[in-house]
Amino acid sequence: MKSLSKLSQRTWWIVGGVLVVIAALLPLLNISIPGVLPGATYTPGTLQLLALALLFASLALSYHLLFGTAGMLSFGHALYFALGAYGLGIVLHETELTLLPALGLTLAIVITAAYLLGSLSLRVTGISFAMVTLAFAQAGNVLVRRNPGITGGEEGLRLDTEHIPDFFIGVVNTRNLYWLALALLVVVFVVVAWFENSRAGHAVTATRENELRVRVLGLRPFGVKLMAFVIASVLASLVGMVHLLLQSGTTPRATSADFTLTILVIVVLGGVGSRWGAIVGGIIYTLLDQRLTALASSDAIDGLPAILRIPLSEPLFILGTLFILVVLFLPGGIAGAVQRLSTGTSLAPQKRQRLEEAE
Amino acid sequence: MTEIVTESILSVAGLSASIAGQQVVEDVSFEMLPVGVTALLGRNGVGKTSTLRAIMGLIERSGEVTIAGQRVDREPTHRIVQRGVGYVPEDREVFSSLTVAENLRLAERDSSPNRQLIHELFPDLTDRAGQLAGTLSGGQQQMVSLARALVNDNRVLLVDEPTKGLAPLIVMDVAKALERAAQTVPVLLVEQNLQVVRMLAEKAIVLEGGRVVYDGSAEELLSNEALTKELLGVA
Amino acid sequence: MSTIILLLITGLGLGALYFLVASGLSLIYGLMGVLNFAHGSFLTLGAFAGWELARRMDGSSWGTLIASLVLGMAVGAFVAAATEFLLIRRLYNRHIEQVLVTVGLALASVALFEGIWGTDAIYVTAPEWLSQTTEILGARVPNDRFLMIGAAVLVLLGIVAFLRYTRFGLIIRAGVENRSMVTALGIDVRKAFTVVFAIGGAAAGLGGVLASHYFGYVSPQLGGSLLIFAFIVTVIGGLGSLAGAAIASVVVAVLQQFANYFWGGTGDLMVVLLLAVVLLVRPTGILGKKA
Numbered sequence: 001m002k003s004l005s006k007l008s009q010r011t012w013w014i015v016g017g018v019l020v021v022i023a024a025l026l027p028l029l030n031i032s033i034p035g036v037l038p039g040a041t042y043t044p045g046t047l048q049l050l051a052l053a054l055l056f057a058s059l060a061l062s063y064h065l066l067f068g069t070a071g072m073l074s075f076g077h078a079l080y081f082a083l084g085a086y087g088l089g090i091v092l093h094e095t096e097l098t099l100l101p102a103l104g105l106t107l108a109i110v111i112t113a114a115y116l117l118g119s120l121s122l123r124v125t126g127i128s129f130a131m132v133t134l135a136f137a138q139a140g141n142v143l144v145r146r147n148p149g150i151t152g153g154e155e156g157l158r159l160d161t162e163h164i165p166d167f168f169i170g171v172v173n174t175r176n177l178y179w180l181a182l183a184l185l186v187v188v189f190v191v192v193a194w195f196e197n198s199r200a201g202h203a204v205t206a207t208r209e210n211e212l213r214v215r216v217l218g219l220r221p222f223g224v225k226l227m228a229f230v231i232a233s234v235l236a237s238l239v240g241m242v243h244l245l246l247q248s249g250t251t252p253r254a255t256s257a258d259f260t261l262t263i264l265v266i267v268v269l270g271g272v273g274s275r276w277g278a279i280v281g282g283i284i285y286t287l288l289d290q291r292l293t294a295l296a297s298s299d300a301i302d303g304l305p306a307i308l309r310i311p312l313s314e315p316l317f318i319l320g321t322l323f324i325l326v327v328l329f330l331p332g333g334i335a336g337a338v339q340r341l342s343t344g345t346s347l348a349p350q351k352r353q354r355l356e357e358a359e
Numbered sequence: 360m361t362e363i364v365t366e367s368i369l370s371v372a373g374l375s376a377s378i379a380g381q382q383v384v385e386d387v388s389f390e391m392l393p394v395g396v397t398a399l400l401g402r403n404g405v406g407k408t409s410t411l412r413a414i415m416g417l418i419e420r421s422g423e424v425t426i427a428g429q430r431v432d433r434e435p436t437h438r439i440v441q442r443g444v445g446y447v448p449e450d451r452e453v454f455s456s457l458t459v460a461e462n463l464r465l466a467e468r469d470s471s472p473n474r475q476l477i478h479e480l481f482p483d484l485t486d487r488a489g490q491l492a493g494t495l496s497g498g499q500q501q502m503v504s505l506a507r508a509l510v511n512d513n514r515v516l517l518v519d520e521p522t523k524g525l526a527p528l529i530v531m532d533v534a535k536a537l538e539r540a541a542q543t544v545p546v547l548l549v550e551q552n553l554q555v556v557r558m559l560a561e562k563a564i565v566l567e568g569g570r571v572v573y574d575g576s577a578e579e580l581l582s583n584e585a586l587t588k589e590l591l592g593v594a
Numbered sequence: 595m596s597t598i599i600l601l602l603i604t605g606l607g608l609g610a611l612y613f614l615v616a617s618g619l620s621l622i623y624g625l626m627g628v629l630n631f632a633h634g635s636f637l638t639l640g641a642f643a644g645w646e647l648a649r650r651m652d653g654s655s656w657g658t659l660i661a662s663l664v665l666g667m668a669v670g671a672f673v674a675a676a677t678e679f680l681l682i683r684r685l686y687n688r689h690i691e692q693v694l695v696t697v698g699l700a701l702a703s704v705a706l707f708e709g710i711w712g713t714d715a716i717y718v719t720a721p722e723w724l725s726q727t728t729e730i731l732g733a734r735v736p737n738d739r740f741l742m743i744g745a746a747v748l749v750l751l752g753i754v755a756f757l758r759y760t761r762f763g764l765i766i767r768a769g770v771e772n773r774s775m776v777t778a779l780g781i782d783v784r785k786a787f788t789v790v791f792a793i794g795g796a797a798a799g800l801g802g803v804l805a806s807h808y809f810g811y812v813s814p815q816l817g818g819s820l821l822i823f824a825f826i827v828t829v830i831g832g833l834g835s836l837a838g839a840a841i842a843s844v845v846v847a848v849l850q851q852f853a854n855y856f857w858g859g860t861g862d863l864m865v866v867l868l869l870a871v872v873l874l875v876r877p878t879g880i881l882g883k884k885a
């Protein structure tokens with residue numbers, strides 16, 4: 001078998017294109033995968049789940065740009081997802097704008113916010129950056145919860161469908177939303193790939209490796225990092241907007257720290273630094289989460305003794321534990337494992353083993 | 360000099376090291392004299408400090424480092440030190456938020472530390488035992504840093520530019536302390552002040568771009584003005 | 595005037611809780627460079643342990659309260675030390691992975707707590723005196739505030755004494771300043787890691803029991819909500835600085851109380867605003883050494 005890693009860049013794009021075409025055809029086909037999908041692929045319920053999986057894949061990709069490419073560990077990425085979802089929802093509700101202008105206005109808001117908060121957060125690096133982004137996201141969470149008049153508070157925000165085109169409304173049109181989610185994933189993928197291969201992308205990767213050397217080369221790490229931050233935030237907000245349409249609303253959970261951590265979990269499960277890993281991670285996570293939730297309320301679990309029943313009935317417990325195991329024993333996540341399998345190399349501890357006190 | 364065949368106290372073979380992915384020490388090999396001072400010389404940035412840090416296990420390294428016949432290149436720093444290595448780093452690295460006494464207490468490994476010796480060498484430190492090390496002058500900090508190494512009985516001392524940035528009078532104090540220390544323990548000394556090197560060192564190793572370019576008598580090197588200028592950039 | 599006194603003392607009480615969480619975070623970060631996301635779970639577990647003990651005994655007696663405080667501390671210390679020993683240590687110096695492991699632990703443990711104790715708040719009982727008030731300069735101050743403040747001051751003094759008078763304390767202080775130089779003196783600094791985790795966990799566990807009396811309930815979310823403010827406190831105080839954490843705890847909590855009262859419940863936002871200002875003016879925090 002030809003090893004995966006030897007396939008050329010071009011081949012990968014072709015494989016990707018074929019997968020997109022297959023994914024685009026799913027709503028027209030009648031495929032059932034019992035145990036993984038709730039029904040045949042043309043049914044709205046399954047399409048809803050698949051669309052959600054695609055959105056999580058896109059969101060993970062946007063976070064990959066931030067964390068995997070630029071090395072910025074943000075604990076506030078959910079803020080921009082929420083800004084997209086709530087922003088669009090509020091604009092649609094409070095103004096007479098139709099979908100596209102409302103989308104444009106929301107984007108302008110997101111870009112401004114990402115630019116300002118990014119400039120501020122990037123005054124610190126590393127762990128401080130993580131905490132600061134967390135704090136800003138928390139402020140967003142507080143704002144949403146404290147202003148129920150505009151945001152719907154704890155209840156969440158219902159989508160005002162008055163100015164939404166008909167083909168995005170109603171259960172029968174779920175497949176249109178599915179296609180929208182698929183299109184978004186393609187867009188996000190292309191943007192992320194383009195950025196990574198651009199001059200700024202190379203600079204930001206170099207910054208992650210060795211900030212000092214980038215400075216010596218006369219580049220300003222701050223500028224390219226901010227650029228990556230804003231692009232990642234905009235992409236996350238687009239995902240938030242489509243999520244709003246798909247779910248016909250949004251809830252404060254979108255602004256919570258847990259939600260950011262979920263994105264982080266997805267990216268690490270998929271494999272930090274791998275675009276494909278982020279996509280696979282997003283899809284697997286969504287399906288797993290759905291299955292685990294179904295499992296939690298199943299009769300099989302109910303009959304178990306407490307010591308097994310309690311942990312198994314908490315999907316987040318299983319995911320968290322899985323996550324710890326991946327970090328400890330599966331460096332590179334799913335993508336890393338696939339690569340090792342295909343190239344026949346074993347886990348390469350040497351490369352990871354850093355010197356004890358070397359910093 | 361007579362040829363004494365003894366087991367080398369510290370020898371380095373094929374040592375390479377990198378910082379942040381950049382190789383700064385390349386295939387360095389040398390042996391220390393079993394007694395007295397061996398000088399490690401070279402212009403700024405040639406990798407002297409990195410060589411010492413690699414020996415200490417403070418940066419990523421590959422190659423062989425042998426101390427008193429024992430390979431130590433895979434050991435963590437604290438083990439290497441426990442084998443009897445005293446390290447006086449560049450820029451002193453005293454703990455500025457700790458007092459002089461605490462700096463010394465932290466360094467004591469032996470059951471009977473050489474407090475008396477420290478007191479004789481650096482009486483000033485005894486008077487300032489309760490002072491925060493961060494408030495000391497550069498010379499006093501250097502004495503704390505030296506004292507931290509001398510308070511234990513070591514097999515070898517690695518000393519990195521102990522006179523850097525010190526007033527001329529203090530330079531001589533430091534040099535005398537080193538001379539006295541070198542009577543009981545062999546010293547690998549990185550030093551830019553050639554007067555101090557002349558006074559102390561018998562053997563010299565010169566680095567250039569991370570590699571050894573001279574390994575021989577210190578006197579021969581320093582009495583050859585052209586060679587000194589070529590290798591060290593100064594006369 | 596009496597309002598201001600009340601807000602000040604209540605702020606101090608809340609600041610005491612922040613400090614109990616932030617002190618451990620700051621020490622752990624200072625020595626090891628680890629941001630411990632699971633710290634909130636140590637607190638929550640301490641709170642539940644205290645409650646489980648109290649409901650088996652006479653919840654309104656002082657003996658029970660003291661026993662639950664001690665148990666909370668012990669549980670926090672044990673779980674934290676175990677975390678360091680079993681998880682963090684394997685990832686020595688791989689800071690990002692260490693953070694990720696604590697994130698996973700935080701998610702899993704909160705879910706587990708929800709599985710065991712449910713998602714709803716559980717109300718706690720305390721000695722009568724704690725729910726009464728004391729009049730100070732005309733302000734009727736709830737007595738539990740004094741318990742918080744007293745405990746935090748004791749913890750602060752205890753940690754300071756430990757750092758100053760023990761050999762581990764010496765190693766920790768030196769290690770916070772320059773860890774590689776500590777190893778270059780022949781000291782295995784990793785032994786100190788378990789110790790700081792245990793200390794941080796004990797403070798958090800104690801904080802958990804106290805928080806359950808301050809808020810009147812325990813819930814699986816208790817630690818997480820305090821943790822975010824503790825993070826802010828450690829950044830504002832300066833990562834790795836115990837004194838900075840103490841000062842920032844008080845500043846943040848008092849600001850929060852005043853803003854909530856005078857500016858219509860904007861306390862949380864003001865705290866984030868304060869963080870932004872500190873970042874602009876002094877990115878290293880009040881007493882931090884380097885970014």
Ligand SMILES: Nc1ncnc2c1ncn2[C@@H]1O[C@H](COP(=O)(O)OP(=O)(O)O)[C@@H](O)[C@H]1O
Nearest residue numbers: 378379383401402403404405406407408409410
């Ligand atoms: N922390 C660091 N990051 C990147 N490069 C470094 C660092 N420290 C030293 N270097 C580089 O390593 C090389 C060797 O430095 P060093 O060992 O300190 O030289 P010397 O002690 O001979 O002056 C130099 O080119 C220097 O620029």
Ligand SMILES: [Mg+2]
Nearest residue numbers: 407408409449
């Ligand atoms: Mg040097």
